[in-house]
Every structure is written in structure tokens, then in C-alpha cells.
Amino acid sequence: MRGRWCLGTRLVVSASLAWAGFVLAHMLLAGRWWPWLIVEALPPVAFVVVPLLLLAVTPLARPVRRPISVLLAAALLAGLALSGLDRRVVQSPAESAIKIFSWNTDVWTLHKDRERFFAYLREQQADIYVLQEYLHWGEDGPVRVDDVAELGRSFPGYHIVVEGEMLTMSRLPIVAHHSRPTSDWYWQGNKAVRVDVQFGESVLSIYNVHLFVPFRRELSPLGGAFYDFARTQYELRRTEIDRLHADLAENPHPAIVLGDFNSPWFGSLMDLGPRMRRLDAPALLPATWPVRNYPFPRLWRLDWAFTTADVRVSGYAFRPNPGLGDHLAHELKISD
Numbered sequence: 466m467r468g469r470w471c472l473g474t475r476l477v478v479s480a481s482l483a484w485a486g487f488v489l490a491h492m493l494l495a496g497r498w499w500p501w502l503i504v505e506a507l508p509p510v511a512f513v514v515v516p517l518l519l520l521a522v523t524p525l526a527r528p529v530r531r532p533i534s535v536l537l538a539a540a541l542l543a544g545l546a547l548s549g550l551d552r553r554v555v556q557s558p559a560e561s562a563i564k565i566f567s568w569n570t571d572v573w574t575l576h577k578d579r580e581r582f583f584a585y586l587r588e589q590q591a592d593i594y595v596l597q598e599y600l601h602w603g604e605d606g607p608v609r610v611d612d613v614a615e616l617g618r619s620f621p622g623y624h625i626v627v628e629g630e631m632l633t634m635s636r637l638p639i640v641a642h643h644s645r646p647t648s649d650w651y652w653q654g655n656k657a658v659r660v661d662v663q664f665g666e667s668v669l670s671i672y673n674v675h676l677f678v679p680f681r682r683e684l685s686p687l688g689g690a691f692y693d694f695a696r697t698q699y700e701l702r703r704t705e706i707d708r709l710h711a712d713l714a715e716n717p718h719p720a721i722v723l724g725d726f727n728s729p730w731f732g733s734l735m736d737l738g739p740r741m742r743r744l745d746a747p748a749l750l751p752a753t754w755p756v757r758n759y760p761f762p763r764l765w766r767l768d769w770a771f772t773t774a775d776v777r778v779s780g781y782a783f784r785p786n787p788g789l790g791d792h793l794a795h796e797l798k799i800s801d
Contacts, residue, residue, distance in 0.1 A: 473525030481519050481526075481533050488512065488540050491547070495734040499699035502679045503686075508764035509729045510750065512544030547733050549751045549766055562779045562798040563637070563664075566591035569675065569725040569768065571758075571790030572602045573610050582789055583619050589784075589796070592636045593662070594623075597675035597725050599632040600651065607651040629654040631673045631724075637662040643712070653701060657709045661718060665801040669776075670716055672709070674724035677702045702727075710738050721799070723770040725792060731769045741771040744781045746795065753783060753793040768795050777801070 470478070491512075494501040516537045523530050523537070545551050566589045574582045586594065601608040613625055616634065624639040625632070629650045641661040647654050658673045677698045684691040713720060722737055732743035745751060753768040755761070772778060780798035 470528060471525075473522075474528055477519070477522055477526035478529060478533060481537055484515055484519060485536055485540050488543055488547075492543070492734060495730050496728070499696045500692075502695050502699055505679070505728065505730060509548035509766070510550075510752075510764055512547045513541065513550060516541040516544055547730070549729075549733065549745065557777050557779055557800075562800040563592040564590065565593045565595060565671070565721065565723070565797040565799070566784070566794060567595040567597075567673075567723045567768070567770070567797070568784075568786070568794035569597045569790065569792040570599065571792065572598050572600055573612075575601050577789055581787070583615075585786060585789055587619060589794075591796070593671060594620075594632070594634040595671060595673045595723055596632040596634075597673070598630055599627065600630045609650065626658070626660050628658045629656070631655075631658045631675060633658065633660050633671065633673050635660070635662050635671070637664060637669075640668060645708075656701075656705045657712075657722075659712060659716075664719075667801075668718045670718045670720040672713075672720065672722040672724075674709070674722060674726060676705060676725070676727045678727050706735070706737075713738050713740060719775045720773045721770070721776060721797065722772075723768075723795065723797065725767055726769050727767055729765045729767060732771070737771050740773050742774060744770040744772065744778060744797065746781055746783045748783055753795070755791045756786065756793055757788060758791045763793075768792055770795060770797055772797075772799075 491501075491504060495505055520534065520537045520541070523534050526533055599610050601610055607630070613627065616623075616625055620634055623634045623636055625634050626639060626642050628642075628644055629647075639660050640663050643659040643661070645655050656675050656677060659670055660673075661668050661670050679695055679698050679702075680691070681694055684694055709722070713722070720740070722741065728735065731737075750764075751766045752763045754765045755763060770781060777800050778797065779800050780796070782796050784794040784796050786794060
């Protein structure tokens with residue numbers, strides 16, 4: 466009888482039921498309800514660690530150990546998928562391939578050695594660079610950058626497209642830039658920029674993505690401005706994702722979508738439609754942020770890559786940077 470359960474049993478049962486309910490709520494609400502943005506900030510690995518800890522103490526709940534263990538095992542399996550630990554590495558060996566390098570540059574060259582910064586980019590020897598945060602950050606917020614002339618000297622033969630804070634450089638000819646008119650270049654500007662490049666005999670679409678940040682560090686969660694900003698950012702993100710969905714659905718070309726999505730839940734609770742497959746790097750813990758500037762360990766994957774099934778992937782990996790930013794870069798190799 467429940468009334469005869471010892472304290473240990475009651476605690477284990479209560480914690481297990483609460484965790485299972487939380488996981489279910491997260492699966493239903495992530496990306497769908499703006500107040501849940503606060504919960505979405507939880508490190509995904511927690512969805513593996515918590516059920517493992519609860520499983521370790523199930524002997525305290527001997528009368529109901531078996532059903533509680535089954536419940537926690539189900540929560541653990543869900544957590545493995547949610548955390549990205551169920552890696553989906555899709556690679557086909559190829560003798561020749563082009564390299565695509567994507568990186569959130571952490572407000573371009575701010576607080577960096579400029580020569581070291583450009584040298585790092587050149588060292589990648591990528592055929593296509595997909596870069597975010599092509600901007601400076603001043604006292605009043607974002608400031609436009611104009612380094613196109615220097616980039617042209619540093620990367621001769623590359624075609625350069627700049628839209629808002631997104632920069633795409635391609636050694637392959639760019640045959641189209643699908644720009645959208647907008648009244649603002651940063652806060653409400655375009656956060657998914659598509660360029661089409663000539664790839665062998667076909668056209669390949671490259672989407673450079675940097676979705677809206679959910680929070681601002683300078684706003685206190687004790688004030689209303691914090692939640693007003695989060696709600697606005699959620700609505701902007703939702704609109705941008707819907708536009709991206711629509712563009713991908715109508716695009717007849719093979720496509721690659723990559724960049725900083727500012728969410729660890731893409732590829733599990735949020736996707737880009739049935740055409741797109743998620744790529745995962747062969748890393749023990751699939752996390753790309755933060756590398757520096759923050760007082761906590763690298764536990765979040767914010768940088769993602771997706772391709773249509775007709776893109777032949779021959780390699781995908783995270784790439785470190787020598788203290789130049791707070792994100793790991795990621796590198797994708799494809800062949801025709």
C-alpha cells in the first residue's frame with residue numbers, strides 16, 4: 466500500500482514521475498511556447514545524467530522498483546535522442562571533395578588580433594566559407610563591417626555575398642543570391658541567407674543561418690524587459706524558421722543548411738522539414754558552445770548542419786579555434 470511506503474520509496478517515485486512529466490512537457494513545448502525558452506537553456510546532457518542518477522537510487526524504492534526502472538529507462542532513451550548522443554553520422558568516402566567551413570566568428574575581429582584572425586580563416590583552405598556575426602559591437606549595439614576589399618585580397622578568386630551579419634564566400638561560382646527586403650539589418654534582419662553555387666553540372670543551395678538569440682545577458686530575469694525580449698525573439702525565430710521551411714520545400718536543388726541556430730534542440734525537437742537530414746560529428750560530447758568568454762563548460766551544441774539526401778557527404782567534424790571566438794567551427798566535405 467502507498468501509505469506504507471518508506472521515505473526513500475516516496476522520494477524516488479516522486480522524483481521519477483516529476484522527471485518523466487518534465488521530459489514529456491519539454492518534448493511538447495520546446496520551440497512551440499515562448500516561456501519555455503528559459504527551460505530550453507538547460508544543457509541537453511542533463512536529459513541523460515538525471516535519469517541515470519535516478520536509476521542508481523531505484524533500490525530505495527524496492528516495492529515499485531521494476532515499473533520505476535522501466536519508466537526511467539524510457540526517459541533515458543528519450544534523453545539520448547534529445548541530447549544528440551544518438552549520433553547520425555552520414556558519410557560516404559570520396560576521393561575528391563569540396564570543403565565548406567562554417568563559423569560564428571564572435572563579432573568578427575572585435576578584441577582579436579586581426580592578422581591572426583584572417584590567418585585562421587585562410588588556414589582552413591575551404592572552398593566555401595559560411596560565416597556569422599560579420600559585425601562589430603559598439604556601445605550602442607551592432608555596427609556594420611566593411612571588410613570586402615580586404616577579404617578580396619586575402620581570398621583571391623572567391624565570390625563574396627554579404628547580407629546583414631551573414632557573410633558567404635565561395636570559390637565556386639555564385640549563380641544566385643536570394644535576398645529578402647527588410648527594414649532592419651540586424652535585430653529583425655534576415656537570419657537565413659541563401660546563395661546558389663555552380664557545383665559540377667548542377668546547382669547547390671547554401672543556406673547561411675544565424676537564428677535569433679533567446680536572451681540578452683545584460684537584462685535581468687527579475688525584470689519585465691527580459692521576458693519582453695524573449696517573447697519578441699521567439700516570434701522572430703518562429704517566423705524565420707517558417708520562411709526557411711517554405712524556401713526549402715520549394716527549392717528544387719540539393720541544399721545544405723548550416724550555421725548558428727542558437728538552440729540545442731534542432732535535429733531532435735525542431736527540424737527543417739522532411740527533406741533535411743541532420744549531420745553529426747564523431748565527438749564524444751556533441752557540443753560547440755561556449756569555448757570561451759563564459760564561466761561554464763562547453764555543454765551546448767548551437768551549431769548545426771543539415772543536407773538533403775542527394776548531397777553526398779564525405780566528412781563532417783567540429784573544428785577548434787585558437788581562442789578567437791566562443792563557438793567551435795564545423796567543417797563539411799561533400800563530393801559530386
